[in-house]
Amino acid sequence: MAKINDNYLKLKAGYLFPEIGRRVREFTAANPDAKVIRLGIGDVTRPLPPAILKAFHDAVDDLATTDRFAGYGPEQGYDWLINAIIEKSYKPLGVDLKTEEMFISDGSKCDCANILDIFALDNVVAIGDPVYPVYNDTNVMIGRTGEADEKGYYKNIVYMPCNEANNFIPSLPTSKVDIIYLCFPNNPTGTVASKAELKKWVDYANANDAVIFFDAAYEAFITNPDIPHSIYEIEGAKKCAIEFRSFSKTAGFTGVRCGLVVVPEEVMGTTSTGERYSFNKLWLRRTTTKFNGASYPVQRAAAAVYTDEGWKQTREIIDYYMENARIIREGLTAAGVTCYGGVDAPYIWLKTPGGMTSWDFFDKLLTECNVVGTPGSGFGPSGEGFFRLSAFGHRENVIEAVERIKKNLK
């Protein structure tokens, strides 16, 4: 008798974004004339820049030839892409990485989820609250947790509240944990961590033989020169941290699909008999056995991001989104809304006016302003009373959304 993985039944409701999609579809079906502006799901909207498009087309043309045809590539990604990223994106930060320490994937969501495969189930995991739901849900699905309590906290996960009191930077856990998820610039709060702040975490991890999962999906949006882009800018991090990066937001690849993981050779775990074992080796085995590499033309397109022309054009798009962020942040602040983030991150984390719940504010914005955002409580109990707006929209939509909200809140 085939038995299901019962852990899935512990999951509360649907995954956040499909639920938002459902409510929006219902609203637009009932109100076909409403001009709905979507600043919810954090999906990019700008076209790919010319240098990246050209590389993409050229790679598709390679597939039209017998001599340049690309079949199975290395499961962990092509050297020419890995080395371009190391050279152009890590070296300038003072971070040296080996080719063997980077793995190209079809996206950061998959990587953040799949990395759990190589860890024992009895590791204690600490995640922020609010948090990108994938961190929480994948731990539930793999069977690391008990049931959720009435608040939505799952047994055996250590939640680290991020709120106004601690400026949305979690405190070091008081109980011992083995795996710590950190995401800076943060999704959903838009906050960043200084080097001194990250140093505390690296020191904790090294002192406790813990591993940090550092999600740097939004590093390209940092504007403050003192804020680290990679955890490896922190001394000792190569001994304890696995870093995730994505082309989704950086280069507009949400539909194209490319991400990467850095697993330094020095990051070690312990076997049940107490020996040290390299997570890099395990991740290589996992990657070669369960994955077949990111699409070849996609990897070529990703490599073009790091050409001089590609990077200049990519930066222009990032600047465009960050100008959107400024417009949202300043507009709503002027309307009396308390806003966080939006300076080094493409997300504005706002306090719902009048103490409304996050979903009530979601429904209010949707039905009264026809603007879609993301309810803070969807990211965890500490997100209740907050709301995320994304800066990834079209400029004219962003301006109009802000005007509508300002008028509505007057």
Place this chain on the structure above:
Amino acid sequence: MAKINDNYLKLKAGYLFPEIGRRVREFTAANPDAKVIRLGIGDVTRPLPPAILKAFHDAVDDLATTDRFAGYGPEQGYDWLINAIIEKSYKPLGVDLKTEEMFISDGSKCDCANILDIFALDNVVAIGDPVYPVYNDTNVMIGRTGEADEKGYYKNIVYMPCNEANNFIPSLPTSKVDIIYLCFPNNPTGTVASKAELKKWVDYANANDAVIFFDAAYEAFITNPDIPHSIYEIEGAKKCAIEFRSFSKTAGFTGVRCGLVVVPEEVMGTTSTGERYSFNKLWLRRTTTKFNGASYPVQRAAAAVYTDEGWKQTREIIDYYMENARIIREGLTAAGVTCYGGVDAPYIWLKTPGGMTSWDFFDKLLTECNVVGTPGSGFGPSGEGFFRLSAFGHRENVIEAVERIKKNLK
């Protein structure tokens, strides 16, 4: 203290294909002038046909516009691709599927591996021997097995020997199993199963509440009109079978990456409290939480396979490979080698001459003929004494490889 997933340490040696790659690299480094012909890894070599290339380019061009830009798509794939596959590839077989029953992915290797996520660990799994190593290794990695014995059989897996005596079709297991992997046309043996044969399996599964994982990655290579292309051609299969298909071999997508899974709504498992639960729902939750959809231009390219022009061009490539298969099969048979497969499948499964071991024959072919194949023992203990040649090479290479082998074996 972060603990590793110890199950990985049970794995024997590296994954088969990286090991072949290693030996070939060593040989070519030592013999830079050798003209090595690769008929090993089963990677395609023909360029993508014009209709597919055009759709691929057009989709990349969509990403250059603001109005046709495609960001996050549905995690489970676009309806226009799913419905094209249902209409063009399943309907003609007499198989009706709902859009919600098909999930588009970045490849069948990932799907075959990831499907285990939604099954409880204490299900008993039956796999063929020899077998595509991913089935075996992913069960080891997820923790369903004990250690391997000296032969390479892992405890708690039921192995179903496929050999000359049973014409490489496994017998029904004598002990009760919950999950059965079937692959027809078979990798590595190239054998196919008749409807009557598959009916036995479907009846077994329905009688025992077991689930069949049916890997149909090579269905497009079937030439005999009586051989089923889908398990759903068998009555009752929609109650018990999950089917995997791939664009890798069918349409030359090994580097492009696209596959699909069919999880009919009627396929049910049991919770630990004895209720019935739909695997389709679980797979949807898994897909939306751990995956972000296959690349948009890739899905557009895949859809073009099902246009009249695309399908005609795709068929020509399949015919090209099957002519290669005929050349290998007939050439080696004429040289006195016993060959299986190669009629309804792109693989020729040959008996090593003079009772050599598979790896000895691999080394002999590599060093004496400069031809790369795949050792049968790499697919499991019952593959010992056999060897797989792939029909996916360039015609002139295939002809030359066969000539070299014939001359060598004289």
